[in-house]
Amino acid sequence: MAGFVLKLSRQAAGLTQEKFAELLGVDPTTVQGWESGRRPLxxxxxGELLKLGARLSRAGAPASTGRHLGEAIEADLVLATGITAGDSWVDPDHHPLAAAVHRRTLTNLITWPFTGSTPPQLGEFIPKVPRRGPVTTRPLLHVDERTRFLDHLVHVTERAGYASEPLLRRQAVYLLGFDRRAHVVDWLRDEWHRVGRRTIPGDDVTGLLEARSASVALAATGEGEHIHDFVSRMSDRxxxxxxxxWAYWIGELGDVRTDDSFMRDVDTRSWSGSVLLAHLSNRLDPTTPHLPLNLHTLHALVASRPELLDGRPRLRASLTESLDRLASGDSLTRTGRDQVAGLRYALRIFGR
Known part of the structure; x- marks a missing residue:
């Protein structure tokens, strides 16, 4: 990941590999090695990584280049740990999946070789140098590397204790949602029946999130009933x-967390909700398998903080258009239609 992000940032600065090497005072083969992954960044x-990011930013790459490179190295560590271990166990004290709660930006980088979708945060890297020949649009993993990484995730979910290593297991479950092998889909279905069909105790946030991960993953395979079931079973807590x-996932809740316990904090004033409102408003595509969860979360956010709609005419107009499109289609359940009606009513109040 880091090598590919370095390549994007170099191109955004308008530098060829040769010019970049000259700027750094290194041989062009060193830059080639970094970008190909043969020389891990x-x-x-x-310290040198910070200097590298700063040099690129001064040369014309986005100011956030250093942050993106650092996050890509984190993604490399997760992938390398799984690929190296395969179906072997890694002590949780040394496993990156047990170190901190992941955000969307890091997860997008980890899953990039599997989804083929460029992480949205890298959209600011606009190339300024002509491309030569066929262009690779994403980092690539060999088939055996992909298999070893995914097999490692399966091993983690089977070995990690639900109570003793909740974060490690939960984040492995989430990443397994990007594994489309039939036996893994079967495992996710069993996981849903284990955690999604039972009443989750009020303090068991890990159980809640594992049920969420399983339902989201199964929705992507076409089994949408589980995500509807998950949404309908949520209590007020x-x-x-x-x-x-969600606030942590998109970066609105700033501090890095090392476990999931913060999600049970009933005092949510540590984040404003404005970024989350915009994020969810852009995710009401009728064709997305995750629409029930996105719509439900948006409805809960506006119900708890209706003042977020005040003073945002452009967002209200865009959200109104999205809701009108949903209301005119046939993708909504009765609950979904009630949520759309509630949101439209709130928009009318603040649109007066």
Whole structure:
């Protein structure tokens, strides 16, 4: 990941590999090695990485280049750990999936080789140098590397204790949602029946999130009934945990967390909700398998903080258009139509 992000940032600065090497005072083969992954960027050390990001930004790359490179190295560490271990166990004290709660930007980088979708946060890297020949649009993993990484996730979910290593297991479950192998889909279905069909105790946020991950993953395979079931079973405390999770996921809740316990915090004033409102408003596509969860979360956010709609005429107009499109289609359940009606009513109040 880091090598590919370095390539994007170099191109955004308008530098060829040769010019970049000259700027750094290194041989062009060193730059080629970094970008291809043959020379891991993590090996140059944190200080040198900071300098590298700063040099690129001064040359014309986005100011956020250093942050993107650092996050890509984190993604490389997750992938390398799984690929190296395969179906072997890694002590949780040394496993990156057990170190901190992941955000959307990091997860997008980890799953990039599997989805083929460029992480949205990298959209600011606009190339300014002509491309030569066929262009690779994403980092690539060999088939055996992909298999070893995914097999490692399966091993983690089977070995990690639900109570003893909740974060490690939960984040492995989430990443398994990007594994389309039939036996893994079967495993996710069993996982849903284990955690999604039972009443989750009020303090068991990990159980809630594992049920969420399984239902979201199964929805992507075409089994949409599970995500509807998950949404319908959420209690008031689950609603709060879901909102806190989303706020952290998109970066609105700033501090890095090392476990999931913060999601049960009933005082949500540590985040404003404005970024989450915009994020969810842009995710009401009738064709997305995750629409029930996105719509439900948006409805819960506006119900708890209706003042977020005040003073945002452009967002209200865009949201009104999205809701009108949903209301005119046939993708909504009765609950979904009630939620759309509630949101439209709130928009009318603040549109007066």
């Amino acid at each position: 993590a090996a140059i050390g944190a 689950d609603e709060v945990a879901n909102l806190n999770y």
